[in-house]
Amino acid sequence: MAKLICLLLSLVAMEIDFLAELNEPQRLAVTQTQGPVMIIAGPGSGKTRVLTYRIAYLIKMGVDPFKILSLTFTNKAAQEMRERISQVVGSEARNLFMGTFHSVFARILRIEAEKLGYPRNFTIYDTDDAKSLLKSIIKEEGLNDKLYKPANIFYRISSAKNSLIGPAAYANNVDFISDDESAGRPKTAELYAKYANRCFLAGAMDFDDLLFKMHELLVKFPEVLYKYQHKFSHLLIDEFQDTNSAQYDIVQRLSAVHENVCVVGDDAQSIYAFRGATIQNILNFERDYPDLRVFKLEQNYRSTEFIVNAANQIIKNNSNQIAKTIWTEKNDGEKIKIFKTASESDEGRLIANLIFEQKMRNHWLNQDFAILYRTNSQSRALEEALRKLNIPYRIYGGTSFYQRKEVKDFIAYMRVISNPKDEEALKRIINYPARGISDNTVNTIIVKAQEKECSLWEICENPEITQLPGRALSSIYAFVMLVKSFRAELKEKDAYQMAMEIGRKTGLVEDLYKDKTVEGLGRYENIQELLNGVKDYTTQESQEYEEDEVQPESDLAAYLQQISLLTDMDNNKEGSNEKVKLMTVHAAKGLEFPSVFVVGMEENLFPSAMSMSSREDIEEERRLFYVAITRAKEKLTISYALTRYKFGQMNYQDPSRFIEEIGVDNAEYFGKTAKVEPKIESNWGNKWDENRGNSIFDKPLNENKTPLTKLNVPPLKKVATVQKSHVVISTDLKDLKEGVMVLHEKFDKGTVTMMEGVGENKIATILFDDFGQKKIMLKFAKLKIIEI
């Protein structure tokens, strides 16, 4: 009785808590626990809070956490949500089934794999593995690898899988086939079939297979479908606008019995169409669930008024959207600052200075800042500038830790030991470290495996049938023995012990240890880090789940599956909490920062040149910009550069069309001219012709091959006199080795003198000011003196 009262009291207390913290639509979205629910949630509208409370509420209402499946976009989001829920409901939160689509399905597939003919410890091929396999298939088929590029074929296969089209269906699919034919790649369907078969023989699934095979599992095995339909009584899907048709199909199937499915999304923030995501899912959802309750969260708690206004201004240029108006009560903010800079490095310096200044003025910390860009390669110039001001930063995304060569090699050993059929891993290590198995031998094994329709490993176990010479055979025997000796220990050892064993027996760690070069040291440290990671994983797993029904999964296969789905975002590196964060806009989805910098707002960069062929493309880029600016809570700074290097070639840039869309009332403009011009006059080159005194640019660039370090001073040539209101784009002498371009306003007056002949493939230029003191050196040929 007392217990019941307690429960009631806590329910009441909780209800009050919820009511206090949630606004009306949020509260409705939380408490509508039965039946299909769709929450359209604008940026900063408390979407995560609603999801968190909804799950907590479900648990408090007596739903078993084991029966709740919550699919998020990143593992980190899941982890954070789990923590927040456990603050409300306690340790029960641990039993929630939470994670990304990919990781949750991988977990289920691990349990059910054998039904599909896969081993339980199947490997997950990452994109590199997949492309490498495709590359060898293309080669084996004797196809022209200029025409059949692995990346391209991979993309085709990926799109097919995301539309639930298997190899057989692909071969009969009019759209796919006609596209391939007109692209001159009629063999694509065949390659798809071969690829799928090879993956199967290798006991491997790629990322898309995790969805595709999950779907197959539910379709082919009604008892499995039944099992999971009843296991999960409540489904929650975050970032629904970024799900693809395969994901939607699976969600529909899983929720078909109870229809307790809650999707949360924002059509205006859909930015993953390129990997099959479709807003159509949101529209279909209304069609497929007539009883659907829809809630719109339109109040933004994150950003100040100017930012929200600008966001609304921008998104209204898109034709395709669900009507909603985001509003905020925070009306005391400052305007968005828009900076025009001369070059990429100038932009970097500006941002670094602004961060420095804002830190001082507002007593903000490094972690309050984020710099967002369209492409990963843009981080370089920013890094340089931040480093010069000693501002600690951390880059998210880009080449992940697990993709480094030495790490991949080490992991390949673990993969082969866990699943010897894993072809890609086997190929990596079969002769690494060198053990006398040549490329030719490996090719013979591949051919034989093809012939026998089996994995490479099975050939290695019986290498006699290849009729290879005795020397090669004995090398293979030795290799097989090595792997088998590891496998024998698999049962009694956890992942960490196995990893240590591998490091010792293969000599991998020792080899790296011996290498005392800087790179070698780095590689050694990476392996150490990897081993630490394995250790953390094993201890964590066994501790956390000790008293629970959940099985500890600290074995090698589980570890491997987990890391292959880990993103850089999930990686909480030491000290990254005190750093400025650099990432692509895509990676910033779902995050927020007090001060946000959106850099490189130039036409052909953002929007990307690759995404301007259709209205849909442009609209996705616009949504991406919308996502970018709505990350900012208080300060938003946008910048663009007038020049940018691309393949070592300097190009003049136009400001992004999106800058205009912000609206002049929401922004202040800074830079060389006071106002942002919608179009920059393209007369950059003309003035030059008038001013230049000779034609050093006409000479072939690679005429002089003196290395940069041997800096001689050839005779000077007077080229031009800079007049007032001219701008010289040049390079600081100290920046020479990095080739950083700067805009020098100081050169209001002065003589520009140039010389040629320094640096490989480059023409260097030296500028003197009138006082003959400051020397500024140009590394690049394309000096321009322009009038503003």
Added chain:
DNA sequence: ACGAGGGGGGTTTTT
């Protein structure tokens, strides 16, 4: 078997 050096190709975003 490995490295240096030439040649060619790429230019988006990611689970």
Added chain:
DNA sequence: CCCCCCTCGT
């Protein structure tokens, strides 16, 4: 420019 791949030399 940068990175990958191929070749050729040791």
